Amino acid sequence: GIQVEQSPPDLILQEGANSTLRCNFSDSVNNLQWFHQNPWGQLINLFYIPSGTKQNGRLSATTVATERYSLLYISSSQTTDSGVYFCASNGGNYKLTFGKGTLLTVNP
Amino acid sequence: EAGVVQSPRYKIIEKKQPVAFWCNPISGHNTLYWYLQNLGQGPELLIRYENEEAVDDSQLPKDRFSAERLKGVDSTLKIQPAELGDSAVYLCASSLSLGGTQYFGPGTRLLVL
Numbered sequence: 001g002i003q004v005e006q007s008p009p010d011l012i013l014q015e016g017a018n019s020t021l022r023c024n025f026s027d028s029v030n031n032l033q034w035f036h037q038n039p040w041g042q043l044i045n046l047f048y049i050p051s052g053t054k055q056n057g058r059l060s061a062t063t064v065a066t067e068r069y070s071l072l073y074i075s076s077s078q079t080t081d082s083g084v085y086f087c088a089s090n091g092g093n094y095k096l097t098f099g100k101g102t103l104l105t106v107n108p
Numbered sequence: 109e110a111g112v113v114q115s116p117r118y119k120i121i122e123k124k125q126p127v128a129f130w131c132n133p134i135s136g137h138n139t140l141y142w143y144l145q146n147l148g149q150g151p152e153l154l155i156r157y158e159n160e161e162a163v164d165d166s167q168l169p170k171d172r173f174s175a176e177r178l179k180g181v182d183s184t185l186k187i188q189p190a191e192l193g194d195s196a197v198y199l200c201a202s203s204l205s206l207g208g209t210q211y212f213g214p215g216t217r218l219l220v221l
Binding site: 004030031033035040041042043044045048086088090094095096098099100101 | 141148149150151152153156164197199201206207208209210211212214215217
């Protein structure tokens with residue numbers, strides 16, 4: 001099946017800093033989603049982005065499907081951005097495969 | 109619009125006991141998913157339903173796990189008997205259609221003693 005790798009595994013920022021999270025996937029995909037899992041375990045959908053660029057407030061994402069990677073940008077980070085960020089993608093069988101996540105800690 | 113609802117939120121049981129989790133997807137969502145999330149890992153798909161039909165259950169340990177979605181709306185995931193290694197978070201998600209954006213419930217944290 002499809003392989004999803006995320007980097008970095010951990011990231012510590014000061015409030016106000018910017019960051020870029022990367023997701024590499026091993027095969028062509030029909031679906032690419034970014035999620036934020038908050039400290040209480042709730043997975044929140046950030047972007048559905050199989051290709052192109054999208055922006056939502058301080059967050060934006062870009063997927064370059066031909067090169068099999070996606071990037072999540074967080075600008076002016078806040079303490080509430082802390083948590084685990086997951087990238088998930090699928091191939092032709094529509095089974096969504098998650099990466100291991102990036103643990104983000106934003107310090108005040 | 110109400111999100112995906114799961115219950116219970118937490119469950120502690122002794123090994124060899126049965127346990128059941130319930131999920132009500134977002135209204136109108138035909139596709140329902142059950143995932144297992146171990147500590148420090150991403151969720152892994154257990155089973156996917158299209159309406160009432162289980163169309164992908166290849167990752168479901170069928171000797172002890174079972175699931176149903178009788179009327180194509182809410183769903184139940186059961187473990188019988190539970191083992192220590194089943195301690196994890198069980199997540200339910202739904203999407204409007206196959207391949208669409210998946211929305212997750214808050215999960216059920218299971219601890220097997």
